[in-house]
Amino acid sequence: MTIARIMEGRSGEIISAESGEKLRAVVARLAEHRIGAVPVMDGERVIGIFSERDLVYCIAAKGDSAFDLPVDEAMTAPAVTATSDTGVLAALSLMTKRRIRHLPIVEDGVLRGFVSIGDLVKYRIDKIEAEAEGMRQYIQAV
Template sequence: MSTTVGQILQTKPDSGRTVYTISKTDSVYEAIKLMAEKGIGALLVLDGDTVAGIVTERDYARKVVLRDRSSKDTRVEQIMTASVRYVSPQQTSDECMALMTERRMRHLPVMDKGQLVGIVSIGDLVKSVIADQQFIISQLEHYIHG
């Protein structure tokens, strides 16, 4: 029994529908400030209305801090990951975990019929897997003792 991405989005506090974005021409400082304010680890990067990439705290640590760059003088497009992998609401948490493990990613935007409808993190998926396992254990205990 594997939960779908759509089900995971529905359990998130804001229904998982809020996806924070930033322009590719904004400074990395603005991106990190927004992530800190919202308590998130990634932003989708827009070029106008088009998704141009994704920028994460990891990008900041590895491509700004470790290279001794200035976050106020570096644009998001200079450190973002341009090739963004998407999943659909119908995909399972197991499929997403496999993709994240294989690609060493921590965030997956969710697209439905060409529309961006949410984002799932590795934390969201782990929480879902644990809940699924607890449900199975509960059912087995009920079966054994019931």
């Protein structure tokens, strides 16, 4: 199964930050939408990811003044990305190896989606539970 399947039921809105935007505004957006990370954009191009982890590192290094910095100075760059035809297991493997929790989905250089490791794990659990139920029904029918 591919990431495209996970993205099928979603709205087209992707919460993001713009290059040069102040951390204060980006952090407020994370809190408002109850999310842990946003892709940082330069037009339609993903140039990095800003996450809660980046915020912690930045505050530890800069203190309160961190909130007045542009997001570009705190983000993780370059962003590790995938395409919609990337398999769910391949994406999980990539995220685990790179120790990341969010993955921008990019097609021809344009951001098409943004998935978290939680999205992928939930999808796998749902699939495994459906397969287990199918096996139970098969065994009971025999």
